[in-house]
Amino acid sequence: MSNTLKIAKYQFFNVLRTRWVFVVFALFFFLTAALFYFGESEAKVLVSLLNVTLIFLPLLSVLFGVFYVYNSTSFIELMLTQPIYRSELYGGMWLGIVTPFVGSFVLGVLLPFLVFGSWMGYAGAFGTLFIVGTALILIFLSLGMMFAIFAEERTVGMSLALLLWLVLTVVYDAVVLYLATVFRDYPLEQPLIAAMFLNPVDLGRVALLLQLDVSALMGYTGAVFREFFGTSLGISLALVALLLWVSIPVFVGLKRFAHRDF
Amino acid sequence: MIQFRNISKRYGQLQVLKDVTVSIEAGRITAILGPNGSGKTTLLKCLLGLVHPDAGEILLVDHRINAHPEYRQRIGYMPQIAQFPEHLTVGEIIRMMKDIRSDVTHYDEELFERFHLDRELTKKSKELSGGTRQKLNAYLAFLFQPQIYVLDEPTVGLDPVASLILKEKIRKEKQQGKTIIFTSHILPEIAALADDVIFLLDGKLLFKEAKQVLIDRTETKNLEEAIAEVLQYSGVEE
Numbered sequence: 014m015s016n017t018l019k020i021a022k023y024q025f026f027n028v029l030r031t032r033w034v035f036v037v038f039a040l041f042f043f044l045t046a047a048l049f050y051f052g053e054s055e056a057k058v059l060v061s062l063l064n065v066t067l068i069f070l071p072l073l074s075v076l077f078g079v080f081y082v083y084n085s086t087s088f089i090e091l092m093l094t095q096p097i098y099r100s101e102l103y104g105g106m107w108l109g110i111v112t113p114f115v116g117s118f119v120l121g122v123l124l125p126f127l128v129f130g131s132w133m134g135y136a137g138a139f140g141t142l143f144i145v146g147t148a149l150i151l152i153f154l155s156l157g158m159m160f161a162i163f164a165e166e167r168t169v170g171m172s173l174a175l176l177l178w179l180v181l182t183v184v185y186d187a188v189v190l191y192l193a194t195v196f197r198d199y200p201l202e203q204p205l206i207a208a209m210f211l212n213p214v215d216l217g218r219v220a221l222l223l224q225l226d227v228s229a230l231m232g233y234t235g236a237v238f239r240e241f242f243g244t245s246l247g248i249s250l251a252l253v254a255l256l257l258w259v260s261i262p263v264f265v266g267l268k269r270f271a272h273r274d275f
Numbered sequence: 276m277i278q279f280r281n282i283s284k285r286y287g288q289l290q291v292l293k294d295v296t297v298s299i300e301a302g303r304i305t306a307i308l309g310p311n312g313s314g315k316t317t318l319l320k321c322l323l324g325l326v327h328p329d330a331g332e333i334l335l336v337d338h339r340i341n342a343h344p345e346y347r348q349r350i351g352y353m354p355q356i357a358q359f360p361e362h363l364t365v366g367e368i369i370r371m372m373k374d375i376r377s378d379v380t381h382y383d384e385e386l387f388e389r390f391h392l393d394r395e396l397t398k399k400s401k402e403l404s405g406g407t408r409q410k411l412n413a414y415l416a417f418l419f420q421p422q423i424y425v426l427d428e429p430t431v432g433l434d435p436v437a438s439l440i441l442k443e444k445i446r447k448e449k450q451q452g453k454t455i456i457f458t459s460h461i462l463p464e465i466a467a468l469a470d471d472v473i474f475l476l477d478g479k480l481l482f483k484e485a486k487q488v489l490i491d492r493t494e495t496k497n498l499e500e501a502i503a504e505v506l507q508y509s510g511v512e513e
Contacts, residue, residue, distance in 0.1 A: 016375060023363060023371040030362035087358040091415075094323045094352040095375055096344040274286075274326040 016101040017108065020092070024109020033077050034113045040065070041121030049129030056225050058130070059138055062122065063221050066146045067214050068182055071153040074114065075174045078157020081110060083167050090275045099271045107158065107263065114150045119143055138224035145217035148255040152213050153178070155259060159266035162273065185212050202237040210250070213258045220251055276301035276423070276454050277322065282331035284317055284478075291317045292328070293478045299471075304445065304455045306469035308462075308502075314478040315458040316355065319425050323352055348378060351421040355428050357412035359400040365411060366396040372415055379419045386414040389440045405432050413441055417448070424448060426457040430464060442468060466498040474502070481505070 014022075028034060044065060048058040082089075085106070092102050126139065157174050164170040189208050193201055209215045223242050241247040277299040284292040292314045299305045307315045320326040322333055324340065324347065333340050340346050359368045373382070387393070390410040395403065403411070409432040416424060424445070430438040445455055445468060459465050465472065472489060474481040482489075482505065486498060493504040 014374075019371070019374045023360065023367065023374075026367065027360035027362045085358075085360070087354065087356055088360060090325055091352070091354055091357060091359075091412075092375075093325055094347060094350065094354075095372075096347040096378070097375060098344055272327070275320070 016097045017104040020097075020102060020105025021108035021112075024106050025112055028081070028110050029113040033073065034117050037070070037073060037114060038117035038121045040069070041118055042125060045122050046125035046129070049125055055130055055135040055138075058126075059135070059142060059221070059225060062142060063218070066118075066142065066149065067218055070118065070146055070149050071182060071214060072178050074150050074153035075157040075160075075178050076171075077114070078110065078154040078159075079161045079170045079174045080157075082106075082158050082161030083170065086275070093275060100267060103267050103270045107155070110158070111151055111154055114154065115147050118146050118150060122146075138221070141221050141224050144255075145221055148259065149213060149217060151259045152255070152262070155262040155266065159262045159269070162266050162269045181212055181214050186215065189215075206238070206241055210254045213255060216251055216254060276336060277456075278334040279318065279321070280332050280334065282318065282321055282328045282333070284314075284321065284326060284328045291478050292321075295331070295475070295478070295480050297473055297480050297483050299454065299456055299473075301454050302449070302452050303470040304449050304457070304468050305471040305473060306465040307456065307458045307473045307475060308460070308465060309475035309481075313475040315475055316427055318475065319352075319427055319456070319458065323347065323350065323425065348376075348419075349422045351416040351419060351424050353413050353416035353424070353426045353429055355431065357408055359408070359411070361401040362399055364397050364399055365392065365403070368400060368411070369396075369415070369418075372418065376419050381420060383417050383420045386410070386417055386440070386444060389444075390414060390437060406434055406437065409433050410437055413444075417444065422453060424453060424455045424457075426455070428458055428460070430459070430461070462499045462502065472498070472502075474505070 041062070045058065045062060048061055053061070089102065089106075093099060122139075122142065130139075156177060160170045160173045160177075164173060189205070193205065209219055219238055220242065223239055242251065279295055279297050282292050282295045283290070295314070295318060307318065309315055317326055321328050322335075322340070324342075324344070335346055335349070338346070363371070373379075390413070392411060392414060395407055395411070400408070413426075413429060413433075416426065426445070429441055429445075433441060442464070445457070449455055457468070466486070469486055471483065471485050473483045484492070489505070490496070490498060490501045493501040495501045495504055
């Protein structure tokens with residue numbers, strides 16, 4: 014087994030035993046179960062889960078990423094005095110942090126769905142929810158780790174993480190909406206699609222909404238989006254964008270980690 | 276064994292190490308001392324690859340250390356403070372370290388027994404007292420039988436008995452021909468253990484001398500007086 018996987022294994026158990034992972038599992042499990050229990054349809058369950066996934070999951074992930082790295086500083090020091098590469102340690106930590114989070118999110122939604130829900134007509138939508146949620150966890154955990162590696166001051170790292178979360182979940186939409194109002198006389202579909210790619214939360218929201226009938230409410234713009242995501246090119250582009258959103262912070266964090274003093 | 280050549284390191288405004296050139300001989304115990312913030316830990320961290328010096332090079336048995344981590348197989352490090360993953364048990368932490376050092380098959384379990392770490396195996400690391408954590412830390416530094424031990428304030432936080440056991444262990448390793456470097460503030464401890472003394476002041480090397488040579492040269496009775504004498508002559512007040 015490579016050093017990366019060995020480190021990942023022990024980090025996995027450590028992270029799995031934190032309260033955070035349990036909170037993610039419990040939240041999604043009880044929410045999904047409760048929604049089904051009160052007789053909501055699959056579509057409504059999905060919309061409720063969508064909002065929790067888009068707002069709460071990024072916040073928890075980015076904070077945990079920052080916290081975890083700061084709390085591990087002296088452990089990182091000890092590990093780096095062993096004959097291992099820095100990239101092996103970073104990769105191992107990343108894998109060990111990410112897997113329990115993704116696992117508890119997916120299981121938290123999947124278990125109640127298997128009991129109460131029906132795949133009929135909703136497999137694609139739930140599949141998209143899993144992909145979007147997983148991508149958001151990966152993106153925001155990687156961003157959190159990256160901030161903690163860059164900012165040696167804990168408060169700076171935390172502030173950056175919170176600021177980014179606020180920008181991507183709230184401020185960004187407000188700005189886009191404002192610009193769309195200002196330039197309403199111009200054809201905005203393409204700039205809006207571009208704007209969406211620059212924010213993984215938006216990308217996730219649109220990808221998911223399009224799986225549901227509510228996209229009919231989005232009028233002409235919805236139709237444009239639907240057309241865009243209906244093509245395999247659109248879906249591939251969206252997946253590539255999410256992949257970039259994961260790999261850039263991982264890469265930048267690793268680069269800094271490899272050269273930083275401890 | 277180890278040669279530091281013209282090592283300089285700056286953190287922002289603060290020049291932590293200034294052109295430090297010093298060598299550490301094989302088979303001896305070398306103590307690094309100096310006031311707080313004199314660069315002791317930073318010098319050790321340069322050797323361990325944790326800190327990248329701005330200038331200078333470090334030779335380990337005539338090979339320049341670089342980004343390849345293999346050279347660290349020869350070094351056992353005991354940091355000042357050790358924190359382990361909070362939710363892992365002592366047993367898991369030991370297994371993790373052994374897994375990562377799969378190049379080693381013969382372990383030195385002496386400190387495990389003498390520190391009675393078997394009683395702690397199922398405890399989570401966050402439940403350990405500071406002293407026990409430090410014992411685990413010391414045990415891990417000796418576990419893989421390296422040629423060189425780098426110990427950063429090894430006895431701080433240990434109870435007197437554990438501290439005695441560790442000092443005995445250090446002497447025993449020296450008899451086996453191992454090279455030991457440690458930092459300390461405690462002069463009697465340095466006097467009792469060290470063969471050579473490196474004194475750092477404000478990031479500069481003030482002197483490096485064999486303990487006995489230092490005492491003879493300053494015509495004093497013991498290390499404490501010798502160091503006081505040297506500091507007086509170099510116009511330094513602590």
